[in-house]
Amino acid sequence: MGDWYLVCITLAAIVVIILGVSVLKLHPFLSLIIASLFLGIFAGLPLDKLVSSYETGVGSLLSDLAGIIGLGTILGKMMADSGGGLQIANALTRKFGESKLHWAMMFSGFIIGLPVFFEVGVVLLLPLVISISKNSKKSILFVGLPLIAGLSIVHGIVPPHPGAMTAIGIYKANVGKSLLYGLIVAIPSAIVAGPLFGKWVSKRVKPSFSPYGESNETAVNTGFNETASTKDSMAVKSGGHLSEHIPSFTAALITILLPILLMLLSMVIEYLPLNHAIINFAKFIGTPVIALLISVFVAYFSLGFHKKVNKGKVTALIEECLKPLAAIMLIMGAGGGFKQVLVDSGVGTAFGHISQNLSLSPIVLAFIIAGLIRVATGSATVALTTAAGIVAPVAEHMTGVNKELLVIATGAGSLMLSHVNDSGFWLVKQYLGLSVKETFKTWTVLETLLSVTAFVCVLILNIFI
Template identity: 60%
Template structure:
């Protein structure tokens, strides 16, 4: 029976992969069809299938919808107010021309915290191109560190959708994930960013010209550097404050208030209003424009929310059908670490589907039942391990591959030599650090 359950689980994953990459289905449709196939083939009663799926969707999205919406609003305000460019300019001035790759790394790393990868590219690429024209340097030396900083943060650091989904599915502590991920994210970003760029720019010289993209900046003035940093870092500071509040010698009322304010939903809500004021009204935006920007960034969230919800439904079907117990038994027999299992499963699905979100959501759904009855599993590091796996070996089925190719003016071969290698370095180095940290905590 266990072998049969594992076999139909593999077939359901194949359905997800074929649906996304071969039949061109939306990932939500692929995950839902795979869930129904798994439920029917595992023998779940027909009257319980829909209920199980809806329970799974609700359990994940109930926690995430508000956070994703608020995070998206914050990123949009950062982008359209010019605050992101202000932060990047600050690092360029701080590091100077000789250390530009390091300036670009930290620009990508900091700006990547509140904004999606694609938005970060649009914010920073005009700066990269301007610097390249001025210094006549290989664009890879300046551009790859930016991409490394943006990508690693998007992959493993909350409040990005992937990390938030895994936190919700595993039941991990967001504050601790944020703390560990910020520590773990920097070394791989340094190696895959400035260090790799320094090595590869001598070996790959792009023949094409980068595509110039200009972010919209409808505000009349640009916020100061201090205000820009404040708005970017505010939600992180509030969340981290809630982590340390229970250990500080504070009155219980004050400690409880800090924990409430530092919950991700409230922290992001406060940060959005700070962004509305400091990046919006103070820079000349009116209420109508701010409403328009909010609408513009919330509408595209529908696709991400559907994928994440379907991943939650898939997870619940795995649990209800007994597949989770079968996978757990197999992992126990092979003495397979949940960290390794999560990394490998996420990596395989990422390579097959090209979507980091689908990889992370599906992998978390598969691994979640495995750890249900295990003790000693660090759930926070499990989130980061799954996120690290979802970054590896980006190739032609990944939208990010083509985004980088076009924006940096690379050929397909040059993109493989740069972007694909960079993503794989980020993935394996981050996972290696997860294993190291796991030895000590």
């Protein structure tokens, strides 16, 4: 079959995904399965080969990622339930002072977002945002948007978050390098969309509704409200658990950064003049699943879960945080299956030929495709998995493609132009007291700034590495 025919079939399969998610309101998992079948049949893949191809793709992706994402979710939940995340945000807020609150909130979101899902981070830190806004007389946008920017960018492009790990699995990229490059890209992106944009837009947009009310009962001590004790104010409810032993700032920070440091260590250790056994051991503990497993056990002690009052909560906490993973894992698996059908149908080769003829970089292609699917479906996960599935075969047939930057470019595209078909749009609208129009002016622009800035940083990095 001709290259352009296969490309058209692929575009039609993407339309099937979009219609399934947006019009028929099907779960993305089902839409991806249907699109895979559609693609395989019309691309001429034999039916028996189609099924085995899909199953191979699902298995190969989930075999690498299931443990990593499960352990990462447990670590994030432990951080949220212990109050460690709020402890970090509270300490940074006091350190930076009232004049630089927006910078403190960006770094809080950035650090806390490393192990915590975006939605969890928003809910966890909402009391802090409200308390700071009220007591410092600063706009809630001035305080809240930098926090959201920090949470969003690490969730979108930095492993071990599910999106980045899915792209790493599909592209067969190096986790350590993806982590390092992701952090390099995430920091300037968060600065542009967070403190800089947040300060500018807070002078021009005034929220239509007050987000205060009941949530203020859980407000934390920020240093601007001296009426509540730190211990009482930091005991926050999250997921139905009440943490009674708040970890110190140092303990919480070390726990969050430990898996990141172990993974980075495994990348740089081979360049050091050390014993071979030491290098192998460092690489072992730096593999994502081992690094996260170690961090979960460290968190059990550093965050206070070993204390008698908290011991009974650990099993319930783990069961609670793993339940929502079913949907994520199904979508990821279906994305892996879709990718394998693309490969076995010859679509990747077709895209490779056309990309070479058009002199179109896979990094640019990944960003554009992910951005278009994100706008159409509202799902960053669907955008990322679908785009990675399309671009991975193209990258395999081209030389000189940096797969780690490809991961970040795809993640950047999946953040593009969040609007009314994205649950994050409504979450931010509700929590910041915005109208729909105001949410477009703030959240949608913020996500687009994150996306574009990250992509520009990827292009710059691609020149030098």
